Amino acid sequence: MPVNFKTLFISLPGFIVLSVFFSGCYYDVEQELYPKPIDSGMNCDTSNASFSTKIYPLIQSKCNNCHSTSISSGGISLEGYANVLVSEQNGKLMGTINHNAGFSPMPQGGAKLTDCEIALLTTWINAGALNN
Ligand code: HEC
Known part of the structure; x- marks a missing residue:
């Protein structure tokens, strides 16, 4: 046509x-x-980084499968505040999570925690690692 x-x-x-x-x-x-990546700063909300609402839920989902009172891989339990505090104070918590030299990288066999999750932990520690 x-x-x-x-x-x-x-x-x-x-x-x-x-x-x-x-x-x-x-x-x-x-x-x-x-x-924008979640950890670009803008989207990472580190306010209210309290143990009960942000920190422990993270540890429960990423670490407690292998680190509880009943299954303490490597002799490490991360069940409850007192146990988490022990690993925080001896430097192993952040050493393993940050994959620092001299520590076994954690979570074992899983993806490294995101920058935002690590920022949350750091914020909580810098504020005194309180049982809040
Ligand atoms: C799939 C199982 C598994 C998961 C999930 C896991 N771990 Fe582990 N972890 C292990 C095993 C097994 C060991 C002991 C062998 C070793 O050190 O590699 C260990 C060792 C450790 C140690 C002692 C290592 C050292 O270098 O002193 C710490 C601290 C630790 N884990 C922290 C964590 C944290 C924090 C998480 C969560 C972010 C986590 N783990 C998640 C299995 C796991």
Whole structure:
């Protein structure tokens, strides 16, 4: 079918509008595909880094499977505040979590804690490692 000039004249602006619209959408999607990393500072909320609400839940999910009173791998229990404090005070808690030289990297066989999780622990320790 031969291209009718009138049809072209009407559809061309529509095409341009649609192109702009879709490229706008694509840009939005791209923003969602590559969000800012969680540990970029902005998105890491280290306020209220209390033992009961932030620190112990983290240890329970990442460490207690292997470090409890019943399963104390390497002789280390991280069950309850008193036990966590022992490992905090002898430097092993952060040494293992930060994968520092001279410590076994923890969690064993798992991914290193995120920068944000480590920042939470550090905030709690700097505030006195309280049982709060
Ligand atoms: C899958 C099991 C497992 C998980 C999960 C795990 N550990 Fe361990 N951990 C071990 C074993 C086994 C040892 C003893 C062998 C060794 O030192 O590598 C150990 C040893 C340790 C030690 C003593 C190591 C040293 O260098 O003195 C500390 C402290 C420790 N873990 C802390 C943690 C912390 C904190 C977490 C959570 C962030 C954690 N572990 C998660 C299995 C685990």
